[in-house]
Amino acid sequence: DQQVKQNSPSLSVQEGRISILNCDYTNSMFDYFLWYKKYPAEGPTFLISISSIKDKNEDGRFTVFLNKSAKHLSLHIVPSQPGDSAVYFCAASPDGGSNYKLTFGKGTLLTVNP
Amino acid sequence: GAVVSQHPSRVICKSGTSVKIECRSLDFQATTMFWYRQFPKKSLMLMATSNEGSKATYEQGVEKDKFLINHASLTLSTLTVTSAHPEDSSFYICSAASGGVDSGEQFFGPGTRLTVL
Numbered sequence: 001d002q003q004v005k006q007n008s009p010s011l012s013v014q015e016g017r018i019s020i021l022n023c024d025y026t027n028s029m030f031d032y033f034l035w036y037k038k039y040p041a042e043g044p045t046f047l048i049s050i051s052s053i054k055d056k057n058e059d060g061r062f063t064v065f066l067n068k069s070a071k072h073l074s075l076h077i078v079p080s081q082p083g084d085s086a087v088y089f090c091a092a093s094p095d096g097g098s099n100y101k102l103t104f105g106k107g108t109l110l111t112v113n114p
Numbered sequence: 115g116a117v118v119s120q121h122p123s124r125v126i127c128k129s130g131t132s133v134k135i136e137c138r139s140l141d142f143q144a145t146t147m148f149w150y151r152q153f154p155k156k157s158l159m160l161m162a163t164s165n166e167g168s169k170a171t172y173e174q175g176v177e178k179d180k181f182l183i184n185h186a187s188l189t190l191s192t193l194t195v196t197s198a199h200p201e202d203s204s205f206y207i208c209s210a211a212s213g214g215v216d217s218g219e220q221f222f223g224p225g226t227r228l229t230v231l
Contacts, residue, residue, distance in 0.1 A: 044150075044160075104222050 003027045004092050006105035014113050019077040021108050023090030026071065030092035030103070035064060035075045038087045038107070047088070048075070080112045117141055118210045120223035127198055128231055135193045135226045137208030143188035144210035149181075152205040152225070161206075164191045198230045 005024045013019045023033075031052035036044035050057040050064045050073065057064050063076045077084055090105040117140040127133050137147055147164045162183050164170040170183035180202075182194040191210075195202055209222040 002105075003030075004090055004103045004105040006088075006090055006108050008108050009106070010109040010111070012111045012113060013080050015082055016079045019075075019080045019084065019110055019112065021075040021077075021088050021090075021110065023073045023075075023105055024071055025073075025092050025103075027092070027094075027103070028071075029094040032093040033064070033066060033073050034091045034093070035062075036089040036091060036104075037084075038089060044089055077110075080110075082112045082114050085110055085112050118144075118208065118221045118223040120206075120208055120226050122226060123224060124227045124229075126229045126231065129199050130197055132194055132196045133198055133228060135195070135206055135208075135228075137191045137193070137210070137223050139189045139210040139221070142210075144191075145188065146211045147185055147191040148209045148211075149183060149191070149193050150207040150209070152207055161193075195228065198228070200230045203228055203230045 003026050006022065007024070008022060011019065011021065032049065034049040035047040037047045038044040048057060048059050048062050048064050050066050052066065052068055055066050061077055061079065064073060065076070066073045073090065075088065087107040087109050089107045092103050119138045119140055121136045125133055145166055149161045149164065151159045151161050160173050161176045161181060162170040162172045164183050164185040166185045166188050170178070170185065172178045180196055182196060183191065185191040191208060193206060193208070205225050205227050207222055207225040211221070
């Protein structure tokens with residue numbers, strides 16, 4: 001039973017447009033969420049996070065939105081750039097993130113076309 | 115879907131002892147396995163990339179003599195933290211890839227929390 005779901009295995013967008021990556025979770029204990037970016041042949045790198053006390057966190061071109069009632073979060077990238085092409089993993093954690101343990105989604109492959 | 119297991123899930127040990135963590139791909143053959151270290155609210159840090167039958171490739175700053183990695187079969191990789199010290203306390207996560215490192219698809223294990231007293 002997947003507790004963190006990324007239902008879109010892939011997404012393709014044009015350069016300059018907005019990329020929206022979605023993530024759903026089922027465990028009500030999760031209260032800290034992270035997005036990771038992974039290039040081929042490299043480990044995932046941390047991108048942005050959000051605590052459940054917030055509904056939005058922004059860092060440059062990246063914004064994460066959290067809808068607790070719907071158990072849904074999304075990552076917006078605007079404007080999208082070809083260098084953003086990578087696999088994006090959504091991850092969730094209980095205990096406000098103080099717990100090391102992360103539950104990951106399966107990832108979404110984003111392709112940004114020039 | 116592909117399942118990766120880690121054992122143990124949690125270990126507490128005394129300073130100076132060695133701890134072995136196993137990572138297994140349960141329903142596929144993993145040509146490549148990755149070992150990560152995780153700090154609270156921080157990014158996963160890739161420690162090393164392990165290919166079956168060959169020596170692991172360590173990331174810069176990771177002591178290969180401290181963190182011994184063995185990938186003896188297509189379903190098993192082990193990480194041994196030698197002479198563990200409190201600063202080694204962390205969450206260690208492995209992942210496994212079946213379609214080649216460039217496939218982008220990687221399956222993560224549930225992690226092992228190591229506490230060194």
